[in-house]
Amino acid sequence: MTGLLAELGKKLADRWLTALMLPGLLLVAVAVVGFRLSHRHPFDVAALSRWVDDTAASPVGRSQGALLLITAAVLLAAGAAGLAAAGLGAGCGRWCVAEGSWPPGSWLAAWRRRRWEQADRAAREALRAAAADVTKPHPPLRAAILRRDRIALRAPHRPTFVGDRFSAVDQRVADAYGLDLLAVWPRMWLVVDDPVRAQTSAAQDAYAAALRLAGWGILYLGLGVMWWPAAVVGLVVLAVAWVRVRQTAGLLADLVEATVDLHGRTLADRLGLPVDGQLTRAQGQMVTAALRKDVPLSLPES
Template sequence: MTTFLSALAGKAAEKWLALLVLPGVVYLAGVAAAVVLGHAHALDLAELQPAIDRVAAHPGASNAGAILLVAAGVLAAAMLAGLCARASAVVVERLCTSRGDRWPARLFVRRRVDRWRRADAACEAAGTRAELARAIERREAVALVRPRRPTWTGDRLHAADQRVYDAYGLELGAAWPRLWLTVPDAVRAELLSAREAYGAAFGLAGWATLYLPLGAWWWPALPAAAVVAATAWIRVRSATAVFADLVEATVDLHAITLAQELGLTGERPALTREVGDAITTTLRKDPPPDPHRDPPGAV
């Protein structure tokens, strides 16, 4: 157990170093460049030499205790920057996956719905298999199902829920915690890895939000923010697609095991819509409708 805990602590430290400290140190270097160089000497690295010389000539530069304190301060500041980036990443993720019920999200949803309808009409009008395949590809580039979210990322996650319900009548939100307990360890590991990649992609977007305001003092931070944001956008889309596909695949391959565990199938089980409805009713714990009971509000 001691060996296991030591290995776990080592992995946690490596992840902490990779996700927070190292990017934070790079960000602090950008902040230092912004303070010293500004816009006037933004790319003149020679201007950094006098500042470095002043720090080296400081009496505390040869003091081991002072050096340790400075190093600890730098690590603390880097970690604080990393935590700010993670907080920004959470905000970006919430915005990307939010429902399109309020303005201005409704405008984005409406625009995406219009694009999807045009692509869907092209599918209906396709005359050959090749034309149909191209039309379906263009429609799926907008969304796999009719858009309900203001962004592609939100719709891709929503599509996993919708497609599972359309195919099996299974409400993924109710079934997922129980399904998670029935899948093999290898499946859990794949899902956790995909979820981690998804979170890391949004973490990169969080760093982009920190570099953006830095451009007010040092203009090279603006193209840096643009590059980081573009990389984050690509990685978010890729990670979202992989994660959503794995969720659907997990349902396809293992939901029948959940049905067996709940005692809802016979000797030769098959995941049908009736079984999915039965799982949903069981897990939501809703009472079955009584056909002889008057509807609510009836006199």
């Protein structure tokens, strides 16, 4: 047990160092550079070099106690920046899955819905053209479907792609199997194999890392108040983060849906509910009733 705890602590320390401390040190360095150069001389490397030399030659630079305090302050600032980035990333995650009932979220959702409807009409027209002549390949059909799916898999109702992507999983699972994913998923996690857990956990970690990257981008934007190149860096980081958030959210949603597809019957069997062959919607509703515990455990009337 001691060895296990030591190894776990080592892994947590490595993750903390890689995910938070090192990016935090870089942010602190950028903050110091920005404070010294400001907007008027954003790229004055000579002035920065002179300041470093003067500081090193000063009594503070030659004092071991002062250097120790400065090192501790830098490490504390880097750790605080890492926690701030994680908190901002969590806030970005909540915004990504928000329903958008109020402006400006509702405006963004309406704009995305109009784009999706236009892309859906184009996809339907391409499908009719392909159905009219099945002897020839129709690359425009695939391209039209991909354009529509890049907006959303279903008609959008949320401000962001991520919110609609996660919402689509809930709806698709409910439509296909009658399962309430919110009630089913914690139990599903207990019956799946270790490889499935490992892949899903890795996808969830990648999604969380992408959200943290967005948090770092916001912090760099904040530094742009005193040094404008930091704002440029922040915009680039945010753009990269958004691409990664979309990719990792899509992968995580696919893995969750695939897990339900492959292990929905396993969960029903473990609950002692009758399942013959593929899990049907009526049987899935029985599973949902058993897990929610607030509706009668019976098949719906036909």
